[in-house]
Amino acid sequence: RTVYIGGIHPDATTKDLCDVIRGGLLQRIKYFSDKSIAFVTFVDPQAAANFYDRCYADGFLLRNKRTKVGWGKPTTLAPIIASIVAQNGSRNVYIGGADDAITEDRLRHDFGEFGTIELINLVPEKNIAFVNFTDILASTRAIEVIKTFPFYAPYKINYGKDRCANP
Incomplete structure (x- = not known):
C-alpha cells in the first residue's frame, strides 16, 4: 500500500506531490524534503499497485524532474482506518x-x-x-x-x- 518516491526536486512541496498523485484515496503522505523522498500510503493496495505500475510505465515527473518509484514497507490497513473510510x-x-x-x-x-x-x-x-x-x-x-x-x-x-x- 506504500509507494516510495525518491529523487524529488529540491523545491517540491507536499502539495506538489498531491497535485500529481492520482488513482486512490490516501491514508497518509510523508515527505522528507531534506532527503528528497516521500512515502505515499494508499488505503487500497490495488490503487497503490495501479499508481506504481503507471509510474513505472510512464515515469513520475514532479516539477519537470523524473523521480524514482519503488515500494515502501508493506503494511496492513488498521481497523480504525477501515472504519473511517x-x-x-x-x-x-x-x-x-x-x-x-x-x-x-x-x-x-x-x-x-x-x-x-x-x-x-x-x-x-x-x-x-x-x-x-x-x-x-x-x-x-x-x-x-x-x-x-x-x-x-x-x-x-x-x-x-x-x-x-x-x-
Missing part, C-alpha cells in the same frame, strides 16, 4: 457555509494543532473551504474536535473528497 473519511476536511470570518490564517491556526496541513483551499464564490491534511487520522481528529468549537457551530464540518483519489 467506511464512513467516507478522507484526509480532506470540508467547511460548508464559509463566510468572510473563515480565512486561511484562521484555518491554519485552528486546524494546525491536529496534524500537518498539506493544503488550504478557500472557495468564496461557493461559500466553502477545505483543509487537506497529510494523514487521514489528523482530519478525523480535527473534525471531532472542531465541531465542539463555538466559532464553528454555524458551519457544516465534514469530510471532503481526497483529490488524490481522482482518476
Whole structure:
C-alpha cells in the first residue's frame, strides 16, 4: 500500500506531490524534503499497485524532474482506518457555509494543532473551504474536535473528497 518516491526536486512541496498523485484515496503522505523522498500510503493496495505500475510505465515527473518509484514497507490497513473510510473519511476536511470570518490564517491556526496541513483551499464564490491534511487520522481528529468549537457551530464540518483519489 506504500509507494516510495525518491529523487524529488529540491523545491517540491507536499502539495506538489498531491497535485500529481492520482488513482486512490490516501491514508497518509510523508515527505522528507531534506532527503528528497516521500512515502505515499494508499488505503487500497490495488490503487497503490495501479499508481506504481503507471509510474513505472510512464515515469513520475514532479516539477519537470523524473523521480524514482519503488515500494515502501508493506503494511496492513488498521481497523480504525477501515472504519473511517467506511464512513467516507478522507484526509480532506470540508467547511460548508464559509463566510468572510473563515480565512486561511484562521484555518491554519485552528486546524494546525491536529496534524500537518498539506493544503488550504478557500472557495468564496461557493461559500466553502477545505483543509487537506497529510494523514487521514489528523482530519478525523480535527473534525471531532472542531465541531465542539463555538466559532464553528454555524458551519457544516465534514469530510471532503481526497483529490488524490481522482482518476
